[in-house]
Amino acid sequence: MTADGRLSWRAVRDRIHARILSGHYAPGDRLPRDADIADTLGCARSTVQRAMQDLSDSGIVERRRKGGTRVRPDPVTRATFEIPVTRREVEAKGGRYGYQLIRRALEETPRTIAATLEIGAPERMLRVEALHLSDGRPFMLEDRWISTATAPEILDVDLSVESANEWLVVNRPYSRCDVRFSAEAAGEREAELLGCAPGSALFVIDRTTWIGTRPITTVKAATAPGYELLTRTPGDQGAM
Amino acid sequence: MTADGRLSWRAVRDRIHARILSGHYAPGDRLPRDADIADTLGCARSTVQRAMQDLSDSGIVERRRKGGTRVRPDPVTRATFEIPVTRREVEAKGGRYGYQLIRRALEETPRTIAATLEIGAPERMLRVEALHLSDGRPFMLEDRWISTATAPEILDVDLSVESANEWLVVNRPYSRCDVRFSAEAAGEREAELLGCAPGSALFVIDRTTWIGTRPITTVKAATAPGYELLTRTPGDQGAM
């Protein structure tokens, strides 16, 4: 509710949501038209529209022109995660950030990497391996390929000082990003670098970014044992 | 653009985004007021507002009353994942779904579970262990606690036929959901049930749901080796 007696779109949303939760509208049911809901509640149609859009974004209802609005018959859990720059992530967890360059080389991408980056043929790119530390202990090991065609300046960056992660995030904003989570057993090399036993279960984040259709970078980040990723809740302004 | 010469909010968004990508507006920079952008582009302020809201939701800009709109100085990757009902997930991957109840018992929750569910004291709840199968092979092992106070009807459900996962999703929509991803080594028991070697790296999804402040269920789902979770992209209507 706003200060006067008008309904806010959040109030409308909550009201409709409550009716769904209570079973008044069951999965698969069709809801009244926006205009009718607006009339019933005594607010503008655009207010209902906003509320509905939020419910739709949350995966609670499905909306189709002419088909109307239906309670989603097959609910899904929709969760949003935030992956900050690694330095910030370490600091946010109360650690002192450290960084260590392990390897830097120009190499031809394997076919798998070329496919991931959606380029037709393998290409010579900058490959960077680096370790992020928290309080001096290994936190995350990244194995990265950077397109020197898309980001040639990276060749002049002293990656022993500034991480590619940080440089790219500031200097090569992306327009598209694919993320993949998985679990993987630590290999010999990873185990040694991450300071854990070989075979330890590692949480792995694969990320690939593009600017337009041009690939920027793809990185496999293996986190030290114990890493967790939580849904973003604080503030939650993003519920919209 | 709409059919006539008017700018759509997406067009406005892309235009502003392009200026950020090109470095015209750098991280930390303040953008013009919505009203000025509207004047410049020749559209209504609310159109700019919509565009800005999308950029804000995507974590690209930050907006504050009086403070104006700024390019987020510290970009984050924001990724949304969808976790469907397990049966649907198996089927979507082209598998034949199977299900097997392993254990069903009334037990007192350990303190950790009580804390997760945000209830003050341990409580007697229904504990269910079950295995989801894909083409007859183990796909996901779930260990679940269900509040019999919030969902007493679950006691009458034949969980050897219908999975708690499915029943709850249809009969107990939630108003809040916490999700946590992690990697974990398979224990003896898990390994046997999932048909993998002990110590295998498993992708684990912890989920807890509430209706209002009342806990519904908390579940730890350990997936068979090889499981991956991808950002939801298709259609992408949810970019908003």
Added chain:
DNA sequence: TAGTGGTCTAGACCACCGG
């Protein structure tokens, strides 16, 4: 306190798609 984003309204027209 003044400036900026946030929201509501009322009305119009468009785009999509189910019957």
Added chain:
DNA sequence: CGGTGGTCTAGACCACTAT
């Protein structure tokens, strides 16, 4: 083709917060 959601506009007022 007709019904429904999607979007744009123009204007008003509110809410937050930087200065």
